[in-house]
Amino acid sequence: PYGEIADGLWLPRGGMYALVQALQRLAASLNVRIYTETDIKQVIPDGRRCRWVVLPDSTAQDFDAVILNADAPAARERLLRDVPGAPRLPAMTPAVLTFYIGLRRPPGGLGHHTVFMPQDARTAFRDLMAGCRVPPDLPFYVAVPSLTDPTLAPDGQATLFILVPLPLPAKCPASGADDLVGFGRGYVMRRLKRHGIEIVEPDILFETAWTPRDWESRFCLHQASAFGAAHTLRQIGPWRWPNRDPYIRGLYYVGASTVPGTGLPTVTISGRLTVERMLHDAR
Ligand SMILES: Cc1cc2nc3c(=O)[nH]c(=O)nc-3n(C[C@H](O)[C@H](O)[C@H](O)COP(=O)(O)OP(=O)(O)OC[C@H]3O[C@@H](n4cnc5c(N)ncnc54)[C@H](O)[C@@H]3O)c2cc1C
Structure with missing residues (x-):
């Protein structure tokens, strides 16, 4: 509501999908390669270090770091099956x-x-x-x-x-x-x-x-919750699902259920925070 009162209501010309297309153009201009229609099947750590990502054709690719944008609790549960150390499952929005x-x-x-x-x-x-x-x-x-x-x-x-x-x-x-x-x-x-x-x-x-x-x-939404983890007092700030996995090095989370919270402006900030944490770890 603050944004709406302070800055008014805005609609991207061409609808919400125009935002996706704009981000795609920006990424392409920075030589980022995007694979669409490619459902990640599994993420496999090597000990406590994040390592392989399993693609739909069951091949595994080796990465220095992995950011999960699928809903954090669901991604941790479904893509890292049986890997210990997951943060506590949060209470979800409807x-x-x-x-x-x-x-x-x-x-x-x-x-x-x-x-x-x-x-x-x-x-x-x-x-x-x-x-x-x-x-x-x-x-x-x-x-x-x-x-x-x-x-x-x-x-x-x-x-x-x-x-x-x-x-x-x-x-x-x-x-x-x-x-x-x-x-x-x-x-x-x-x-x-x-x-x-x-x-x-x-x-x-x-x-x-x-x-x-x-x-x-x-x-890949945890419990089919549309808006991710609820913003209850015990699920915000330091108590929210973190951007950095506490157990597996090189594994990060971005998006609604993680820090700082749900909603389009907030998940954009989440992207920036996750990158800051990755850069910090890489130094
Ligand atoms: C119906 C609806 C209306 C909403 N309206 C508003 C609104 O008016 N204003 C507002 O601020 N917020 C709104 N929200 C909330 C907002 O859309 C979300 O908080 C935000 O989109 C979440 O962003 P995210 O990056 O966490 O997840 P997503 O936008 O869901 O992105 C995650 C991506 O990961 C992909 N993915 C998942 N699993 C895999 C896998 N295994 N392999 C590869 N890719 C995978 C998904 O396909 C998806 O593209 C709405 C949400 C819903 C559902």
Whole structure:
């Protein structure tokens, strides 16, 4: 909120992916080689020194240092199986169900950002964090980015993004249920209608949804948590998952669950901190 009040709200021209492309161009100009569609299968230390990275074709490459950007607790658990000395597993933020919809025309009654709050916010957010149940009155967020940048949709059409937070499926089986998409969609559409916003089926040209399980498997997220380790008092600053592995030399972490925290500006700072620690160790 400070950034928004002090500097205003900004949208990269071409959408969020334009940021990825800009970073890619910058990296290429510095002769950094990027391998896409290359899921790392395993990281193998040599004693207490980080050493080999196993590629999808099962070949192993030797490195002086490895930075894991996959969600730190999940990466440590899945990519360094049975390697001792992992930091304590953190408590995580909720999961999300997301919808991506292409519309024939912009929906009336929605701005670029709209947040729909529950009547009883205290109970709903407690349910989400404690994970005991899907709150009966869910908050959700709707974005229509093509209202601000019309190039994000074909002429006259619109793109709609909907984010519904849910308790972690590990704590609340309903968040991993087969009918979750139908439930979430029905809930959102009914609530929109209550506010006079009707999205009629003939206007929907494209629609897809990602469940918490999709997010978990696509991005290697610990417990399917969308935003990483929670910013509780015991999980910030020196108590947060560190950028440098305490047990294995040459192994580093960057991103939402590690220092300093979650969110795009914060993970960018995480990148700088991790590089500083690597340079310090290399001296
Ligand atoms: C739906 C949603 C909406 C959000 N909205 C906002 C917002 O409005 N503002 C905000 O500030 N933050 C927002 N966030 C949070 C923000 O997106 C995250 O905190 C941030 O992207 C995390 O960055 P990261 O580098 O830690 O992880 P990621 O951006 O997930 O990057 C990790 C990368 O590692 C790759 N990877 C994982 N496993 C492997 C493997 N085995 N081998 C190779 N590569 C691998 C993944 O594919 C991914 O590309 C949102 C998050 C979600 C899920």
